[in-house]
Amino acid sequence: MPADLVDLQVDVSAVKYVERCLPPPISLAEASAVHTAASVLRKATKPLLIIGKGAAYARAEESLRKLVERCRLPFLPTPMGKGVIPDNHPCCVGAARSRALQFADVIVLFGARLNWILHFGLPPRYQPDVKFIQVDICAEELGNNVRPAVTLLGDIDAVTKQLLEEFEKTPWRYPSVSGWWKSLREKTDHNEAASKELASKTSLPMNYYTVFHHIREQLPRDCFVVSEGANTMDIGRTVLQNHLPRHRLDAGTFGTMGVGLGFAIAAAVVAKDRSPGQRVICVEGDSAFGFSGMEVETICRYGLPVVLLVVNNNGIYQGLDADAWKALAQSGDASTAVPPVCLLPNAHYEQVMMAFGGKGYFVETPEELQESLRQALADTAKPSLINIMIEPQATRKAQDFHWLTRSNL
Amino acid sequence: MPADLVDLQVDVSAVKYVERCLPPPISLAEASAVHTAASVLRKATKPLLIIGKGAAYARAEESLRKLVERCRLPFLPTPMGKGVIPDNHPCCVGAARSRALQFADVIVLFGARLNWILHFGLPPRYQPDVKFIQVDICAEELGNNVRPAVTLLGDIDAVTKQLLEEFEKTPWRYPSVSGWWKSLREKTDHNEAASKELASKTSLPMNYYTVFHHIREQLPRDCFVVSEGANTMDIGRTVLQNHLPRHRLDAGTFGTMGVGLGFAIAAAVVAKDRSPGQRVICVEGDSAFGFSGMEVETICRYGLPVVLLVVNNNGIYQGLDADAWKALAQSGDASTAVPPVCLLPNAHYEQVMMAFGGKGYFVETPEELQESLRQALADTAKPSLINIMIEPQATRKAQDFHWLTRSNL
Amino acid sequence: MPADLVDLQVDVSAVKYVERCLPPPISLAEASAVHTAASVLRKATKPLLIIGKGAAYARAEESLRKLVERCRLPFLPTPMGKGVIPDNHPCCVGAARSRALQFADVIVLFGARLNWILHFGLPPRYQPDVKFIQVDICAEELGNNVRPAVTLLGDIDAVTKQLLEEFEKTPWRYPSVSGWWKSLREKTDHNEAASKELASKTSLPMNYYTVFHHIREQLPRDCFVVSEGANTMDIGRTVLQNHLPRHRLDAGTFGTMGVGLGFAIAAAVVAKDRSPGQRVICVEGDSAFGFSGMEVETICRYGLPVVLLVVNNNGIYQGLDADAWKALAQSGDASTAVPPVCLLPNAHYEQVMMAFGGKGYFVETPEELQESLRQALADTAKPSLINIMIEPQATRKAQDFHWLTRSNL
């Protein structure tokens, strides 16, 4: 866009607004298919709902919540489907994700697609005879990767209401004392205990679970959460809770890196306009931050309500021996020995924020993290960056199966 | 495809069939939008239904016929929407197309799009305040070119049934003695009389209307009609009648030339397989035939039930004086004087068919046309080509408006 | 192009001609590289020049002929390099192509590329240590597929003149009594005898060699030869001789089918304009003819000097038993039994030409072929098509190696 256009000033009264597009048309699923879907669900012994970002886009939060609560069904959000129903809802089985996927006999997908994030809907991550019910606005997605038992083509909110009507005509509630609920709750408890144990470790440097535990404690209920990175995004997704729909933005289906700060700026412009106190919490891996870290200049220039958290393991992915790393960090010279997938040990990202007038914190302990977060959230006048040093070798808790390595629980 | 694969022979019992795609999912329009559409239609003083090829693909013939007959509404088919309801249905206003489009106050589009074939839905071909109700399977088409009064997103057959339910709950019938019906019938009568007059002309060479009149007389009720050309396709569309859905194939939305013989072969393979007597009538302009005329070899090789009619004006579109043309035709040498948009005068296309063992007819009079057509339809063993010589300057009947020149009535 | 523009008439004196492009700039090869190339060639014991269509485009016919004659070097034309030096030149080893490629120790490529037509320059079609000298106008082609001994970047005519200067400064002539010449001449004699034997067969239907022998006998020295097909093009290339550069057009590097009649029309427009008697001989396989056979209408309309020869084996490539074919041909009904890679037995392509006023011949014997060709060449007023029936199973003479199957000698 040429600079003279960018700079142009016009008389507001002279602006002509062209007619907006029509609101998106709404379509419903065929009545008989809705009926069949309800029948399949009634017969399920291990039902599961998966709530995708399509449900968020369709603004189906109210209808889906009713469905979950009336039928008392376990549900699992996808990364950007988080918050359509709050993560702390008693029917949310996010903490038992792998088990829920693996043993369900009927799964209803609401605007969620069977791509790599959902392991393509295939064994061994799923039962070979699991019945999928697909609810989607896009006909071409129906039957993608699996042959579904029932397909409901239409607006997700409208179709959810059709299902609710079915269950109103002939009421049904999945028994809350079933073996399936028992199994999911046991697994949830077990996983939360394991996370809690990791979170409570006092050894330094901190691990991911400790860091996310403390962030979760102070996360404002109405904040936007933006997240980007590998472990940082994956583990953060399991620990940090969303309470509102369309308040989580991350690297998305294709795992695109470099989008985090742009998302944070966009969300902050909305937040600033909407409510004076609303904040954007942008949780970045140090490698992710490097893609577009200079955007802090924009954040500072416009005084945007962003708290940036860089979860900093020095870019260490794998393969660097802990002692070697320590030697590196002490020598202060990375030029000869740093492997190509590492970043500079102890980079002071917080000073980048300070260079532009924002607040910067370098934290190494839980106490420092708590305190800096408190200050950052309290100061609504300035953006902040908290550079959180964690164990370079820090990994997630032990996984059940090898093929879970890249999964988020 | 490599020749060794084409020729490969396999044991039939060894063929494994992979599971077919799911049947296409069906979606319905929102109940309130259906209700609104019905209300708008009830209030119409000059209603019109336009039946597009989307209605044919959706196999909506039965539901649409019910709607037309219960509400007694005038309808207009698009070129490939012809036959969804038979062209000779009393509610068909095809012969008053321009008037129907121009004065309607409410138009319901069933799988028809407001592209150039429907003059983009804009004045002066339409009333500036005409209300469009769009029924379509594709959300992105809703609101294209015009801002519709109501949009019904969903399967066309299913949505038509939703409309029928509305009119069952609160029955409504458009009065058959209205001024609108009167005006449309008058125009229809007038246009048909004009066509009839042209058709009855006995001067030679024949004109388009005479030719199509005689073809129409003998056209089998269940035949496929394939058509390609400029005047040939446009005038043929108004005169030749379709009685069955999905039995007309032509150059389509983008006016692609060269497709006629391929369409005829494909339709003939289906026809031959389905019913021994069913025929494909392929009506081609001479210029259109030239694009892929060598396909008659294929037609002959497989003995396909195709009757090819080449309506031959020597490729003359415009600009050649009648005397000049006669001189050319007599000289037999086109090399110096033929303008680039003409073809060889008196080319004997029927001999191309004969070269491959089919039957060929060269006809110059109504009687020859009648007789050759009778023979061609009677002989189910061999394909035929009838080369029909018409007046090179032959044009359509006078048009009301200049901008109708390229229209089909 | 809109019809009104095509038809537009303008005052010739009003036409403004814009300045033409510069003539193509000419560049030379580096002097030291030319010197090295000459040295490598002097040391060759089995030298070979390959003359490609780049040499024809560069109009290098005079300089290349001098080089061949002064140094007495064997040369081989590529399909469209034929005629740069006449095919009947004593140094042409086209009839010993495979041997020449396989045993040469130094090969100079003049505007010929080591693509599939030249077997990528790789063993077993070439000696593993053959030295290539590449002369080309395109730097990116140098070193393609092989690592050449010397590369000469520049205009082919200009570089050939540089080589001539080298051999003028220090004259050199390759001995004409070498073992290499002896071997090539023996192979040439042997192959020509084999072709002659095939050509002289009197059994009917004729074979390819008989047909091409008789065409060669009457081929006007200055005609354009256009060719298209599989066996027809390959065998025709070895038998039909070119005497002038840029007078052969065929399916080219990528074997594109359907171009033959368009090429013939273009060449005929040039020929008609250039010299009243010059003819275009278009030799087509029957399958090739089918791609764009309707173009005979254009040929007839403009009275273009084209003689079309359809070498007609009924589209039979392979796999059809001779008796089965005879039964088919007699039954006249191909609909049930014709395999997909066959065409209609005994299709009368000549009638397609006759349909548009040209002359048609259906020939089954050498005598008929001779006579029809004589008539076609004598009648300069009308285009002709000779439909030449050959043995459906007709194949080429036995090949030395399996991997020669797709080669042209």
Next chain:
Amino acid sequence: MPADLVDLQVDVSAVKYVERCLPPPISLAEASAVHTAASVLRKATKPLLIIGKGAAYARAEESLRKLVERCRLPFLPTPMGKGVIPDNHPCCVGAARSRALQFADVIVLFGARLNWILHFGLPPRYQPDVKFIQVDICAEELGNNVRPAVTLLGDIDAVTKQLLEEFEKTPWRYPSVSGWWKSLREKTDHNEAASKELASKTSLPMNYYTVFHHIREQLPRDCFVVSEGANTMDIGRTVLQNHLPRHRLDAGTFGTMGVGLGFAIAAAVVAKDRSPGQRVICVEGDSAFGFSGMEVETICRYGLPVVLLVVNNNGIYQGLDADAWKALAQSGDASTAVPPVCLLPNAHYEQVMMAFGGKGYFVETPEELQESLRQALADTAKPSLINIMIEPQATRKAQDFHWLTRSNL
């Protein structure tokens, strides 16, 4: 590239090197064209050589220098052609660029193209009848935008040697006391005096000319100069001198932004490997730096010999009143009033460098600039960033013509 491959360790002795590409082939211009070019040049009354980056790629420095010195011809480098012959050569007329282009009667282009950087070779920037002699390796570029008097297709070094031979056979030297040399020298003196006057201004903040004057004073003779920005790149190009070919990298023909730091890293890897003391001086506008400023992490991680100079006018292009800017800078809050083409006032880019362990300097006076540059060049152990505050409204010296606004002198 997957992380496991990036991290992979292999036994050096097991690495197999594939054969390298052939060295680029060299072609010469046609002898007669060279002769014509020399004749045209001999007859010139106002000759000019333009040395483009093609000449640098062709490593034509020695031959071009000989040509310039033997014939005593004025020459002008393009941005990345700078250094092929040193900028301080007495024949360089870079400081009189506009006049040289505008009044030359014969211009020889050595690997320079008549694109927008050279004003397309058209009036009013050139004489309408100027004769261009194009020397280029790419045939398609010859005749681009203008119709040249002579074209020399070939390797630029080789063709320059051909020209030298011509002038050896019949020696010629352009008279150094001509009116053309006088006019160019006068303009050079005048422009240099104007630059000097701007450079010597002592008012603060500094202007571009003052800043570049002091950088030029300390620029190591063998350094790489990388440059990116608008005014920063344009004015820097006229003041900062190159002494070696292929030692200047900038935004190039298409003015691509965001490439500066990547170029600097690449050049530094080469420099570090080649000579311990060689430095990369990367001169960036503050807006340019923002595109990829985070790359300083990489520079610090590998201890690369880069001195980054950010010429910081707070992103001010135009349109901001000086007082308004001062108020902004003092308020420290840009959020409400900063126009979209400005950046944060007084951003401390040097702290970004310090965040990663490099040295940072914030300079506002000529003395601070001199001292910081001295320190940065002296410290070979650490990379540095000097943040140089200049007058936001700082523009270039007054231009002769309006259409010179975007030119570099």
